[in-house]
Structure formats: structure tokens, C-alpha cells
Amino acid sequence: MPKKMLIVEDDENIAELVEIYMQREGFTTTISPDGEDALKQLRVFRPDIVLLDVMLPKLDGWGVLAEIRATSKTPVIMLTAKGELGDRVSGLQAGADDYITKPFEMKEVIARVHAVLRRAGSAESAPERLVFDNLIIDMSSFELTVGGKKVDTPPKELELLAYLASSPNRVYTRDQLLDAVWGIDYFGDNRTVDVHIKRLREKLEGASEHWQLKTVWGVGYKFETDGD
Amino acid sequence: MPKKMLIVEDDENIAELVEIYMQREGFTTTISPDGEDALKQLRVFRPDIVLLDVMLPKLDGWGVLAEIRATSKTPVIMLTAKGELGDRVSGLQAGADDYITKPFEMKEVIARVHAVLRRAGSAESAPERLVFDNLIIDMSSFELTVGGKKVDTPPKELELLAYLASSPNRVYTRDQLLDAVWGIDYFGDNRTVDVHIKRLREKLEGASEHWQLKTVWGVGYKFETDGD
DNA sequence: TTGCAAATTCACAAATTGTTCACCGCAGTA
DNA sequence: TACTGCGGTGAACAATTTGTGAATTTGCAA
Secondary structure, eight states, X not given: OOOEEEEEOSOHHHHHHHHHHHHHTTXXXXXXXXXXXXXXXXXXXXXXXXXXXXXXXXXXXXXXXXXXXXXXXXXXXXXXXXXXXXXXXXXXXXXXXXXXXXXXXHHHHHHHHHHHHHHHHHOXXXXXXXXXXXXXXXXXXXXXXXXXXXXXOOHHHHHHHHHHHTSTTOEEEHHHXXXXXXXXXXXXXXXXXXXXXXXXXXXXXXXXXXXXXXEETTTEEEEEEOOO | XXXXXXXXXXXXXXXXXXXXXXXXXXXXXXXXXXXXHHHHHHHHHOOSEEEEESSOSSSOHHHHHHHHHHHOOOOEEEEEETTOHHHHHHHHHTTOSEEEEESOOHHHHHHHHHHHHHHTTOOOSSOSEEEETTEEEETTTTEEEETTEEEOOOHHHHHHHHHHHHSTTOOEEHHHHIIIIIOTXXXXXXXXXXXXXXXXXXXXXXXXXXXXXXXXXXXXXXXXXXXX
């Protein structure tokens, strides 16, 4: 699924140049010529990343950045004129993810865009390591340890377990689990979750009485634990 | 344990910019706005590296550098205004480890800081020598020793192995490895990583049961070890 | 410029995981 | 107890991701 990029830049030449290169990179793009339009596009276009010029008509880059940060964590890369050190500092403090000084090389823009997206994508809030009694879920090494023994576990299963275990005793519907683990753009629902739960149960079977994957009839599943 | 950096710079904007980037690189930072304060910080903060501006209130960069060199070998990078060639020469003669001219790109500062720390031998993020059982990865001589025998290994392969081995058991995606070993401006992704992994495996094959390059299906690779 | 070693790209086979299906069995309700 | 859904399973099938050998392209040194 292609990523959406909002390019906020009043200089038509620059905006189009960037657009051409980014579309070549597989992005779906939209251009906003000024700050106010940018705010509108943010709501309707819902970009995955924003390239934001500082000098803009109507509402400048700082204003736009502040609006974005007030409501979301959408990655923002600021485009600043060379030498505006103050700008860079404020930009990063205000929550920009990176900045690029004009004039720039498209190669650098592309590199930074990808770098920022990778960073944003991998920087999960999910903890790296979950421990319950004799169960250890380590997402940094992608290992599941049950009763002291490592158990090979495919990514989807492990992510599902980690998600459930990150909020013990909380019930999730199948749809919620699909959204969280498979992604909101996942299509198809069938018993996929059931099957993964089943496979997880096989791996966790009889390991402990302090925790278990429990079915909440008519609702969904939960990772139940008595807190050791 | 993170490295400590002392930033001696009276221009608040510059100091903060550097600070933000360096903290992002994992450094613990302290800012000194003038030469005298710098001397005080040197004693109490005990930095692992110093970024030192030449033009400073109270006591200038030369004075600070002289004081540092009188008592320690702490790496120092001088920040000089453009065109002050004389400064550069004197700086290096007076014992600075490197110099950077303003205005600078943060990218360059980061690169030089890492370079100086590597040179200084204070094994920072990338240790010079990694040892696991019968495997020795020596980045200072670029040599790989497996089971007591040296194995000729091309740079990229060795860097890749060193990077993976520097965080044993941690899984890295191909993109993360490309960012770390090839650089964020590297384009093309293909199976490049796979191929390098494969060649490394050929070199490491059957050498030990205590460590291995493991594929984490659907995720990436990791250097797995049981800690001997 | 020539020659070589290293780095990349390519194309496909192989391995592993993810999804779908069909059917069984049990919980909740009168 | 019979009925109605929902959940559990195992197997078959599909989709992805990897592993590899070989062909190309690069980068460097002589």
C-alpha cells in the first residue's frame, strides 16, 4: 500500500520537482501552496508523512507544525533556508522529525524521508520484553520462552501474543486484534485469529496456572493472569 | 553506557542544535557557555569528548584546550569560524583531535565525533573487538578469526557481522541493517543483505554451537548466542 | 587502461508461514 | 432436551519470504 505524502511548499517549481521524484518512489502526493490549505489537506488527505516548508503564505511552517503535533504524530520533515540555525532548533524542539536545508539534493530528501518513515514505523511504544511467571516474550530478539525453554514462534503468532499480553486481562475482539496485529488495511477476517490463538495455545499448553489465553464467549480473547 | 559530551559554545542556538542531535545519537550532554565554566565542567562532568568553540567569553578555546591537554587526553574537536586557517593549524598543533568549520552540517559533526572516538580507541557504540567463544571480530585490524584461524573477510561482510554481533540476539530488519551498515543514503534494497549473510555463514559454518547467524522469518536476522 | 576482488542484482527453487474450509462440539436458551 | 450460534481443529492450499548460484557492475590498484 503506497504511502501518502503532503508537500507544503509555495514555490511551484520546487513542489513539482519533489512531487515527481516522490511519485517515482511510489508515494501518492498532494501539494499545498500555503499553510491554511495544508491544514485542510491534513484532514482530508491524511498523509503518512509531511514535507513542510518554513516560509509559507497565510500560515507559516511553525503554525502548521504546531497544529499537526497537537493532534497526531505524523512524521514531519521541515524544509529550511540555509543557515537558519534558530529555525532548526525550534523545529526539532517543536516536534519535527528532521530538517533539510535548501537548496537540497533530491537524493538526500529521498534518503531522509525513508529514514524517518522507518524510524516512525519501528519505534513502537510496545515494550520489548514482557514477563509473566515462567513466560517471557522478548520482542527485541523475537523469542518466546516458556518454562525456561525457547519455543520457535512465527512473527504473527508472537505479535498477537505480545499484543494480548501487553494489556493483561483486557478483552479484545477479533476485529481489534486484526487491526492491531494485521493492520487496519487488512482485508478478510475469517477464523484467522482463532487459528493463531489455537497454535499459540499449543505452544503454551500446561506451562503455568498463573496465566492463559482465554476465550471470552461472544466477545473475543484475552490474556488472563493473576499477576503471578 | 552512554558517552558523555561537553559542548563548549556561547551561541545558544548552535549549542542546542548540537545537543539535540547528539542526544539523539545516544550521548549524554552538557553545555558550557564560556571557557571558565568549561573548565569547571571538565572536572565535575568528566566528558568522554569535548566540542570546543574557539571564540568564547572569559577564556577562549585555546586556553581551554591547553588546560585539557595539561591534564588529560580527552578527545577535543574544535569549532572554528570559516577561513580561520591559522586557527586550524594551531588547533591541531595544540593537541585538538579534529576541527570543524562553521557553518557546519550536523551530519558532518556526527561523523567526526564518531571518527574521533573510534580513533581515540575508547570503544564506543561499535566496539573494536568482539569475542564470542571461538569467534573473534577485530574491527581495528579488520580481521575475523574463527576457531583460531584467520578468515579473509571483505569489509561489508565484516561490518555487517560486527553490527549484528554488537547486539547479540537482537533482531534487525534488512532495512535497519542497510541503514546501519550501508548508510541511509544507500538505495536499492534487494537481496543484498541476504547475500552477505549467506557468505558470512559459509565462513562461520560449523565453527561453534554457541553462536550463529539466525534468520527470523518475516522479520530479519540476528546474531544469536547463548553467552558461551 | 587493465585486471581483480568485492558488491549487487537476478532468477528460481525451497522453505515456512498465513489463510481458508469443512465439520465437530459445546455454551446459552426455552 | 433440542436448537442456534460461536469457537476449536486439522488439513489443504495460497502467499511470502529466503537461500543460492551465477551473471553483472563497481571500485580500486597497478
